[in-house]
Amino acid sequence: MSIVAADNVWILTSTAFVLLMSMPALALFYGGLTKTKSMLNTMMMVVVAFCITSFLWLAYGYSLSFGDDLGGVIGSLKYLFLNGISPKDAAPAAENLYHYLFIFFQMTFAAITVALMAGAFVERMKFGAWMLISALWATFVYFPVAHWIWGGGFLSDMGTLDFAGGLVVHETSGISALVGAIMLGRRKEALMQPSSLPLVAIGTGLLWFGWFGFNGGSALGMNAQAVSAAFVTTIAAFIGGFVWMGLEWIKYKKPTSLGLFTGIIAGLATITPASGFVDVFGAMVIGVLAALICFWAVVSLKNRFKYDDSLDVFGVHGVGGITGAILLALFAKPDVADVKGLFYGGGLSQMWPQLAGIAIVGIYSVVLTVVIFKITDKIIGLRVEKDEEVEGLDEAIHGEKAYTREF
Amino acid sequence: MSIVAADNVWILTSTAFVLLMSMPALALFYGGLTKTKSMLNTMMMVVVAFCITSFLWLAYGYSLSFGDDLGGVIGSLKYLFLNGISPKDAAPAAENLYHYLFIFFQMTFAAITVALMAGAFVERMKFGAWMLISALWATFVYFPVAHWIWGGGFLSDMGTLDFAGGLVVHETSGISALVGAIMLGRRKEALMQPSSLPLVAIGTGLLWFGWFGFNGGSALGMNAQAVSAAFVTTIAAFIGGFVWMGLEWIKYKKPTSLGLFTGIIAGLATITPASGFVDVFGAMVIGVLAALICFWAVVSLKNRFKYDDSLDVFGVHGVGGITGAILLALFAKPDVADVKGLFYGGGLSQMWPQLAGIAIVGIYSVVLTVVIFKITDKIIGLRVEKDEEVEGLDEAIHGEKAYTREF
Amino acid sequence: MSIVAADNVWILTSTAFVLLMSMPALALFYGGLTKTKSMLNTMMMVVVAFCITSFLWLAYGYSLSFGDDLGGVIGSLKYLFLNGISPKDAAPAAENLYHYLFIFFQMTFAAITVALMAGAFVERMKFGAWMLISALWATFVYFPVAHWIWGGGFLSDMGTLDFAGGLVVHETSGISALVGAIMLGRRKEALMQPSSLPLVAIGTGLLWFGWFGFNGGSALGMNAQAVSAAFVTTIAAFIGGFVWMGLEWIKYKKPTSLGLFTGIIAGLATITPASGFVDVFGAMVIGVLAALICFWAVVSLKNRFKYDDSLDVFGVHGVGGITGAILLALFAKPDVADVKGLFYGGGLSQMWPQLAGIAIVGIYSVVLTVVIFKITDKIIGLRVEKDEEVEGLDEAIHGEKAYTREF
Amino acid sequence: MKKIEAVIKPFKLEDVKEALLKYGITGMTITEVKGYGRQQGHTEFYRGAEYVVEFLPKIKIEVVVRAEDVDGVIKAIAQAARTGKIGDGKIFVSNIEKVVRIRTGETDEEAI
Amino acid sequence: MKKIEAVIKPFKLEDVKEALLKYGITGMTITEVKGYGRQQGHTEFYRGAEYVVEFLPKIKIEVVVRAEDVDGVIKAIAQAARTGKIGDGKIFVSNIEKVVRIRTGETDEEAI
Amino acid sequence: MKKIEAVIKPFKLEDVKEALLKYGITGMTITEVKGYGRQQGHTEFYRGAEYVVEFLPKIKIEVVVRAEDVDGVIKAIAQAARTGKIGDGKIFVSNIEKVVRIRTGETDEEAI
């Protein structure tokens, strides 16, 4: 197979879309959910994680993730600083694409995964601590896990499937967010007081748009799977949003915009691992279950255990990603990509590798995050001073405020 | 003809663009024009219409619109829940595209059409009423009319042309918006007090961007018509904006940003039906006329008759769409797509089917909207309580507010 | 070579991206940096410049820039009002593309270049003056310079390279911004008081996204250079942002979001002329130097000379564009596009045409801007009344305000 | 001269303004404030977590009037602002010793 | 009756409210204000240019109380609002001649 | 001690502050308010529909001063705030019975 122009157009467009998801989409989504006095800090956490992770990706991340497999565990260092790669080369992992493009596309995935975590730590974390955590976590969690599943590592050998990042992206960041939030402790004012729901709306809309590239681009070319993945992604999104809003309406008598938007994101995150394998019907069911299960996680689970996963990274992304990776084993339809789920005659054959993958990635994320947070606490300390927290991090850390009105 | 990769890339990209037009673009555009106390409600009207219409599209809308023609009036039910369609199939209506993609692309049109209407009903409609209206209107107005013109129904047989939705999208929603606004009655505070013009700017910009897919994508592939349609669309947009601003400058001594943005949207809506048929020169004239005629509709007509088409859905979209569908019969240039308008030697041959189409779609929209509103009024009631209206719908219906500032 | 569908998809997508950079991205970026009381005026300056320049582009600008070369200095008038161009024609300058598409893509470059300048004149310029300046400057500066470098004029003969507009876009607008700011004089309240940093964040994110089309699209098709240009552009962006933030951290103990965003833009502007010629390593160095040099220009140079380049158009775009055009001569790698910079065995062969080009374009921009401002001052006057300036231009000129809150 | 400060529900501002104009008052100054009182705050739900807003938006109207107008003005305001539901607000009266109109330099009753 | 106006640091609002509730005060009105005083403003940097914010955000709390409560309330507020650092704010007391509760028409001490 | 409240045009704040500093006043509290008065509101046009903004943005400055400073301060403010055009605003003076500086507990004139 050789370079296919149309495939490269689609993946370069997809890369732009996924970049947009970090900046500005996620930055705005998280910033809008944060209290006004710390919203710039939240946005900067997202952007700075993008910068750091992208740099490490070029330095050694791509090589660790997609270099020659060493014992199923990690990639070789052959691509350090993209050594020896010429712009005209085809990608070893997708020979229809330029190598640069494959690296670039995957870079935006690495970057947003780290940035996602930030949502659990807002309004109280030292900025330097977050930078160190970003670097360590990308290196020791994301790069290896990406290798295991996407880079030819042992999980892909086991048959674990993850189309666009239910495990690699959402489970890793969601579980680590939970662990980190517990270690970091609750905010002094541990409630959600969204500075700006219109910003959350912009963020949601741009994330949805970007997900065309995230899931649709994960087909690594323009083909039936790319189209199908983009289509089912949108279906899960609008159903997730609608059902979540309905749950609120029933439970609280008030359907909220935040609920609608949260459900959309839950639908998107949940369909992600399954998006290349399920059809329209599967997507509808996944959309409904995404809303039900994530709603439960965000509303009941979190309130029961009192952890301060501030912007619900675990409840939406972690739980959603895991749920989707399991549902894949039920709803995968051979029509789409030759994978048979339980309901299409595949029995539980796909379930075991999925559960094993989820468990291994989950445990690994927990352990590594504990270690990374301990180290960071030792070197830099995790939390800002109490006064700074109450004053707001924008003033305290950055000497700025989000809005200025002259008289 | 078989699946063409480049065409699918363009249409999948266009689909993402058109989705973006609903959420977040239209949501922000309308939200920014609404009073602060009800802006979330407005945004939710847009998003919830998107959810409902998209779901119905999958359930039976696509089938009614594009299923096998039954007597010129409606499509058959053969595609209920996309029954029997595999991701690898080509679309019957466009064999260069995947069937899924064609359905997906058209879905975003159905959804935004319903959402557009919301602008006439903001700040006073019951949320449940809007949901019911969305469902009924999509079913009884949009799906049939889309069939008549785009799905092989009697208007296409008559020769009525509508490249990207002057009748199907803008006339139906604009006229129904007017009828609905009259039946719903004026707001207690029937004036436009835009909560945030910067949000309107974002909305305008993203709508413009999305219109590349709306009009450019309506060529259903990458070809000279797609490029030309996108190009003339932008031309009408910037000319429309500039002329509208100029009219304000002359009339009120103040050129406003809202006028500039409104003119851009008027240009975009007006060129829509003609965008696949006219050249650069036609686009310029259409841009100027879009501004003149819609300005007159919004400023004079509305003030004369005192209906409360709150965000000018009729004045901009309805009037624009109709105007464009007529101008098509004057400016269509055979060079572009083998259609000859009056000024290119075609005489009035294209004018009659255009006028007939406009009249039929208009009358049908009026009648159906009256019925739908009556039914909704019976079942749910149309308006919120006076107190809720004054308090603001965000608090009253959703228990939220757009912005929170801690002290 | 004949029309290539995939190339047209990429360039039409790129055109949409570059349009997005003007509206809404640049409008928001600049609007968010402006004081609240004048932010609509700033946004309108951007949009109105877009309208005027685009119109002139169709009228005669394309012809002057890309018409048949007359003595190396200007294009012929053969394409007045796109006379004689049919939608199906291929572009003479890029036969893989539709002629309309080439014109359209280049139009968005002309428009944003003029709009960029506005940042230096905000909060004090008469609206009519700005409109006249836009028209004159597009005509007498942009169109000729675009011809010299991109349209087959004498600078391209001399070998000056400018991949996507370091000279044509950033140097011209940046230098003219400086000259204009000096002639216009300082604002009464000559300090930056950003009305909304979240808007700046949106603007930055969308600009970054749009730059995929700006630099990636400048390859005029989908090929290795397009991918490489987009990739190195993002690399320079995130490195520029990170380094700028680091400089602030060191110097002021406060890393700001505005610094992070400014550095991103500096990286983007600086890599622009070089983006089709350098590899990943070159991009990293350019990113670092972009931040260092533009930081120095914005912080030290500006404070030393006390000109009121209000939003740092010169400091970021002018200095960045020039820097990138020079660095190209050092880091161009033959691997990418057969151009050899100093560090890849090319000696200084590329340096001379770069320096000559920079000097000629710079001097020409200075002289013409002085003349244009003098003329405008005579005809219309440059500045608003002092009272209007203090009251804010939104109220004074446009009779609007950005935000309205009912009680 | 007296200053009458009334804290009212925001959506009653229009009515109160009309009542004051009818009474003949042509100057007033209003401020957005937040009130805490017997009226319980309301509850907002963000992702299912209750968040009680204790400080409710109110409007404070300040009018400086001649002493003899105090009772009439109080009555006008109270009537216009009353809904009968808790949280209608309060009126406070205090003494003003001197008034100056900046534009003209007029003082006291002339300046009101 | 007396009006006690206290200008405090914003992040102390919660503490002061608690202190007032404990004292038995159940009504108050608060306003976002900006204060200028000995506390020097702080400096913001925008692209390296210093920008001194001279007017700092403060909260003004207004409570109308019976005369005999004045000292107690002052003490409660002062204790709760004190950080010991410059800019803690001030308390001003003035006389209120009349109070009306809009909802019921009750007046004076009954209306507080 | 007296409280001087001045309602002025927003763009005059800077001048008034300078005038007060020159007079020796170093503390003040300012509030964004809306004013209704003889100055007719201005008209905004949204899509050609007139919308009269009746409540115009104003700034309220509050300064508590020693009684003997009242006249001087009034003069300083009035001079600095005057444009001669309608809507320049008003100054109101009232009595303050007690002042406490929260940080130190100082009272009255010491606390101003």
Ligand SMILES: Nc1ncnc2c1ncn2[C@@H]1O[C@H](COP(=O)(O)OP(=O)(O)O)[C@@H](O)[C@H]1O
């Ligand atoms: N003692 C007080 N001092 C200052 N403001 C008060 C006082 N009591 C009440 N208020 C103001 O009046 C508003 C209404 O009071 P509230 O007790 O809620 O209801 P009601 O006026 O019906 O008794 C409060 O929100 C507060 O702004």
Ligand SMILES: Nc1ncnc2c1ncn2[C@@H]1O[C@H](COP(=O)(O)OP(=O)(O)O)[C@@H](O)[C@H]1O
């Ligand atoms: N004379 C005054 N009149 C009105 N408000 C004042 C006066 N002096 C101080 N304030 C208010 O009190 C706040 C705190 O005063 P400041 O002098 O900064 O510190 P401190 O209270 O520690 O002496 C100021 O920000 C201002 O709002």
Ligand SMILES: Nc1ncnc2c1ncn2[C@@H]1O[C@H](COP(=O)(O)OP(=O)(O)O)[C@@H](O)[C@H]1O
């Ligand atoms: N009786 C009053 N009570 C309280 N505030 C007043 C009163 N009269 C005027 N004001 C305030 O003073 C401002 C200016 O008054 P206005 O009548 O418009 O002009 P002028 O001060 O030139 O007479 C008003 O906007 C309002 O805020």
